[in-house]
Amino acid sequence: MSRQVFLYDPPERFVAGTVGLPGRRTFFLQASSGGRVTSVALEKAQVAALAERMDELLDEVVRRSGGNAPVPAVAPADITDTAPLDAPVEEEFRVGTMALAWDGEEQRLIVEAQALVELDADSEEDLAEAEERLLQDEENGPPMLRVRLTGAQARAFAKRALDVVNAGRPPCPLCSLPLDPEGHVCPRQNGYRRGA
Numbered sequence: 001m002s003r004q005v006f007l008y009d010p011p012e013r014f015v016a017g018t019v020g021l022p023g024r025r026t027f028f029l030q031a032s033s034g035g036r037v038t039s040v041a042l043e044k045a046q047v048a049a050l051a052e053r054m055d056e057l058l059d060e061v062v063r064r065s066g067g068n069a070p071v072p073a074v075a076p077a078d079i080t081d082t083a084p085l086d087a088p089v090e091e092e093f094r095v096g097t098m099a100l101a102w103d104g105e106e107q108r109l110i111v112e113a114q115a116l117v118e119l120d121a122d123s124e125e126d127l128a129e130a131e132e133r134l135l136q137d138e139e140n141g142p143p144m145l146r147v148r149l150t151g152a153q154a155r156a157f158a159k160r161a162l163d164v165v166n167a168g169r170p171p172c173p174l175c176s177l178p179l180d181p182e183g184h185v186c187p188r189q190n191g192y193r194r195g196a
């Protein structure tokens with residue numbers, strides 16, 4: 001079966017968002033353009049890591065170009081996107097591997113999110129070899145979302161993604177674990193229930 005690549009170059013919209021209540025949210029990346037919408041599910045930590053690495057990569061691009069790259073220092077206010085995900089949110093796949101790259105010729109940030117795949121291997125060496133083959137197989141690999149963003153679009157995505165991650169449950173002031181509306185059993189309180 002040939003690999004399915006969902007390509008957006010450039011997208012009209014590329015955002016991170018959630019479905020569900022805090023504590024039970026499902027995180028998605030969603031790209032849309034020309035009436036097409038692609039949504040892929042991933043973990044909260046993956047969204048946070050993607051946004052942080054994206055900002056770091058953009059900062060490095062600006063630094064290496066001596067400030068000449070078309071990358072704003074912060075997300076432009078005029079392209080801030082606070083709208084919810086486009087409905088219906090239909091998961092194409094769950095993300096396993098993600099990659100970021102900067103295309104210096106086109107001045108674009110490339111985001112790739114590849115479907116989670118389980119590999120069978122007898123040893124660590126076999127597993128490493130199978131992973132490498134999978135990453136290099138352009139024709140028969142797992143499904144992939146590939147998005148090409150301008151510097152401004154990338155900054156706006158990163159800001160929104162971090163806002164979405166931080167919009168969850170507030171942390172306990174003692175142990176930093178998330179507080180549910182009904183409280184939680186705090187290890188710093190020796191197991192006593194702490195209210196929200």
